[in-house]
Amino acid sequence: MASSPLDRKRRLLEALPDQPEFVSTLDLVWRQAQSSFPGARLGEWLEACHGLAESDVGRDCVVSYVRSAPAIASAAGADAALSIARMVSETAARAGDRAAASLAMVASRAARRLANGAAFAEWLRVIQIVVAAAPESVTPLLDRSESLLQELGVQGFEAWVLNGVRQGATDPQKRLAFFTRRDQQTLRTASHEEDEVSLSDVERQLKAFIMALWHMAPPIRALSNGAPDRPRRASFANGIVRLPSSFRGHSRDEASLLYSAAIAHVAAHLQFSRMKFAIGSLKPLQMALISLIEDARIEHLAMRQFPGLGRLWRPFHIAMPSGALTAPALMARLARALIDPGHADDNGWIQKGQEMFFAEEARWEDPGISRSIGGLLGNDLGQMRVQFNARTYSVEPAYRDDNQGLWVFDDAGAPADEQETILEAVRFEREDDAEQPDRERETPEDDADGQEANRAALVEVDSEVGIPVARYPEWDFLIGRERPQWATLVEYEASEGQADAVEDILHRYPVLEQRITKLVRSAKVSRPQRLRRQQEGDRLDLDACIGAAIDQRLGDTPDPRIYARLERRFRDLSVLLLLDVSQSTNDVVPGAGRKVIELEREATALLAHAMAGLGDPFAIHAFCSDTRADVRYYRLKAFDAPYGPAAKRHLAGISGRFSTRMGAALRHAGRELSARMSYRRLLLIISDGEPSDVDVADRRYLVEDARQAVKSMARLGVDVFCVGLDAGGDNYLTRIFGRRNVLQIDRVERLPEKLSMLYFRLLGS
Numbered sequence: 012m013a014s015s016p017l018d019r020k021r022r023l024l025e026a027l028p029d030q031p032e033f034v035s036t037l038d039l040v041w042r043q044a045q046s047s048f049p050g051a052r053l054g055e056w057l058e059a060c061h062g063l064a065e066s067d068v069g070r071d072c073v074v075s076y077v078r079s080a081p082a083i084a085s086a087a088g089a090d091a092a093l094s095i096a097r098m099v100s101e102t103a104a105r106a107g108d109r110a111a112a113s114l115a116m117v118a119s120r121a122a123r124r125l126a127n128g129a130a131f132a133e134w135l136r137v138i139q140i141v142v143a144a145a146p147e148s149v150t151p152l153l154d155r156s157e158s159l160l161q162e163l164g165v166q167g168f169e170a171w172v173l174n175g176v177r178q179g180a181t182d183p184q185k186r187l188a189f190f191t192r193r194d195q196q197t198l199r200t201a202s203h204e205e206d207e208v209s210l211s212d213v214e215r216q217l218k219a220f221i222m223a224l225w226h227m228a229p230p231i232r233a234l235s236n237g238a239p240d241r242p243r244r245a246s247f248a249n250g251i252v253r254l255p256s257s258f259r260g261h262s263r264d265e266a267s268l269l270y271s272a273a274i275a276h277v278a279a280h281l282q283f284s285r286m287k288f289a290i291g292s293l294k295p296l297q298m299a300l301i302s303l304i305e306d307a308r309i310e311h312l313a314m315r316q317f318p319g320l321g322r323l324w325r326p327f328h329i330a331m332p333s334g335a336l337t338a339p340a341l342m343a344r345l346a347r348a349l350i351d352p353g354h355a356d357d358n359g360w361i362q363k364g365q366e367m368f369f370a371e372e373a374r375w376e377d378p379g380i381s382r383s384i385g386g387l388l389g390n391d392l393g394q395m396r397v398q399f400n401a402r403t404y405s406v407e408p409a410y411r412d413d414n415q416g417l418w419v420f421d422d423a424g425a426p427a428d429e430q431e432t433i434l435e436a437v438r439f440e441r442e443d444d445a446e447q448p449d450r451e452r453e454t455p456e457d458d459a460d461g462q463e464a465n466r467a468a469l470v471e472v473d474s475e476v477g478i479p480v481a482r483y484p485e486w487d488f489l490i491g492r493e494r495p496q497w498a499t500l501v502e503y504e505a506s507e508g509q510a511d512a513v514e515d516i517l518h519r520y521p522v523l524e525q526r527i528t529k530l531v532r533s534a535k536v537s538r539p540q541r542l543r544r545q546q547e548g549d550r551l552d553l554d555a556c557i558g559a560a561i562d563q564r565l566g567d568t569p570d571p572r573i574y575a576r577l578e579r580r581f582r583d584l585s586v587l588l589l590l591d592v593s594q595s596t597n598d599v600v601p602g603a604g605r606k607v608i609e610l611e612r613e614a615t616a617l618l619a620h621a622m623a624g625l626g627d628p629f630a631i632h633a634f635c636s637d638t639r640a641d642v643r644y645y646r647l648k649a650f651d652a653p654y655g656p657a658a659k660r661h662l663a664g665i666s667g668r669f670s671t672r673m674g675a676a677l678r679h680a681g682r683e684l685s686a687r688m689s690y691r692r693l694l695l696i697i698s699d700g701e702p703s704d705v706d707v708a709d710r711r712y713l714v715e716d717a718r719q720a721v722k723s724m725a726r727l728g729v730d731v732f733c734v735g736l737d738a739g740g741d742n743y744l745t746r747i748f749g750r751r752n753v754l755q756i757d758r759v760e761r762l763p764e765k766l767s768m769l770y771f772r773l774l775g776s
Contacts, residue, residue, distance in 0.1 A: 506666065549574075701713075
């Protein structure tokens with residue numbers, strides 16, 4: 012360690028022997044370093060510079076680090092600057108010298124922007140993950156790092172980066188394509204702020220809402236938010252509803268109400284807009300006004316059936332009877348006048364529109380009045396020479412849709428040049444995420460003959476409406492912590508089959524049924540009781556021994572019952588059987604010639620029969636998943652319900668669908684089981700496959716999350732065992748549940764011997 016400032020400065024110069032162009036700026040760097048590295052930390056930095064120079068990294072990396080380190084230390088602390096030296100060396104080894112040199116330069120800008128040691132450490136940790144998992148993407152990520160931090164913040168930056176790493180999985184080209192893309196679509200999920208409501212947060216509530224109103228369940232898709240100067244509006248076409256992915260600029264409560272108002276408005280269109288309007292020779296201004304009248308017409312029809320909808324919609328109409336006389340402003344004022352007949356506006360055109368609309372109240376069932384009133388008002392507004400730009404026009408208020416579903420855009424009646432203007436002015440480009448699978452589409456999009464069948468499939472799949480009951484965290488092994496409220500658990504009504512099918516299982520396996528019943532009966536899982544003053548036992552009863560000794564001293568015959576033993580006399584066990592009913596359970600078990608779902612049903616029926624006969628409290632639940640927004644949960648039998656015909660019909664009706672997001676289902680089942688007042692609480696999951704879902708590319712992610720969920724069960728006092736029906740599942744099942752807690756079977760006849768091992772472990776633990 013150099014002892015004087017001059018020696019230290021000379022030592023810094025020695026670290027850069029072949030960089031004469033750097034000497035001219037050395038004084039400035041040295042002064043910055045003296046002020047940024049306090050006391051002995053300056054010497055540590057010099058050693059870091061020297062160590063970097065003696066390593067295999069290029070000279071540009073060393074110079075870049077020496078120049079950047081004082082700024083990093085000033086903004087984020089000396090520890091941050093020293094950690095960059097280690098990261099530069101590691102990055103050079105994995106991603107090359109260019110990436111390492113870029114890291115040092117970008118780190119100084121990131122430190123100044125974040126201005127916080129903890130935040131900078133988070134940023135650096137994310138970069139370190141990319142260096143290890145996606146070295147080819149380090150340079151493009153660093154090139155964009157500053158702009159990403161400005162737009163997303165540290166947490167959003169982390170979410171966006173990890174999303175890219177996972178999407179690429181083991182494909183470097185796919186990862187590189189993600190990190191070099193400049194479109195806003197890749198930033199959509201990452202830019203979701205904690206205090207912002209997104210469509211995924213409320214989608215299930217919206218589906219339940221419109222099902223309750225009009226018993227309809229159209230598919231709901233997300234729209235990107237669009238440019239800030241042209242906010243997106245809800246849309247509908249071909250039976251599909253599209254809503255903005257978020258309503259930015261609104262508070263959390265207001266955004267939730269806005270989503271409810273938007274879906275109620277679109278549902279009213281689907282209920283009452285029974286015809287489409289032909290464009291013909293209409294101008295964009297006339298189209299906008301016809302759409303506005305149609306919006307008011309269907310809302311009043313909806314409010315006839317449900318007056319409370321008025322309280323939902325009217326607060327969003329805030330246009331005041333004053334201001335600039337532009338077409339959008341006048342139309343917003345007209346919209347308010349039409350939804351509220353008591354609203355007064357002194358503008359003659361608005362008064363005319365209000366009078367014409369309410370004069371036709373008896374004909375509101377006829378969509379033709381929208382075309383006639385809107386056309387007349389459009390002519391009047393055109394003669395007023397007010398300003399209207401169809402390309403930037405957005406429907407107001409924000410809950411109303413863009414009305415694309417009301418128009419036939421391929422009408423040949425309009426001149427070609429005018430048709431092009433109308434389409435460009437009114438129609439939005441669709442930018443649905445091509446990488447997000449549409450699991451509800453059963454036929455190819457280019458099959459013209461299958462369009463109606465495809466539409467029927469859409470309605471059929473989405474006709475099942477569930478109720479969101481909880482949101483659970485998910486463990487992200489890459490960042491080493493849980494993502495709070497990440498997966499939404501939605502409870503659905505279980506389908507029903509024939510109860511006789513479950514009874515037939517008992518008739519097919521009479522011997523097996525007797526063996527399992529005998530096994531369950533013999534396993535008295537309960538709190539052991541100490542029995543005192545016994546004739547024999549495995550330990551002495553101290554009080555009885557003292558009494559016998561006293562009797563002997565007194566000359567009396569001592570009582571020979573001087574032993575004690577522990578005995579389990581009663582049953583005190585609650586069991587929850589959790590069935591994996593994902594799509595893979597429809598596969599045939601190798602060598603067995605039977606589907607996995609059939610083995611699950613048979614094993615569950617045999618176990619349930621035995622436990623019901625002994626009076627043990629037990630429940631049967633099932634799960635599958637369709638992305639983190641829809642972890643589907645079914646209650647086949649509740650703890651307090653009898654194992655009767657209803658439960659057997661639910662068990663007979665299970666079928667395999669969707670994916671296997673196991674962690675959220677385990678957490679939900681464990682939370683319910685932990686509330687049982689029993690000595691032992693057993694969660695027995697029957698599964699065939701590795702946890703997976705369509706929105707997760709990294710195979711390890713959901714395995715590690717399920718493993719963390721199992722760990723959390725121990726803190727709740729719940730024992731978790733898995734009956735595995737996948738012969739090759741040892742690798743990931745033992746990773747999740749532990750080797751002692753996995754029972755692998757490939758045929759139902761092996762169930763008794765495996766159950767005996769399970770109960771033995773419960774008794775011994």
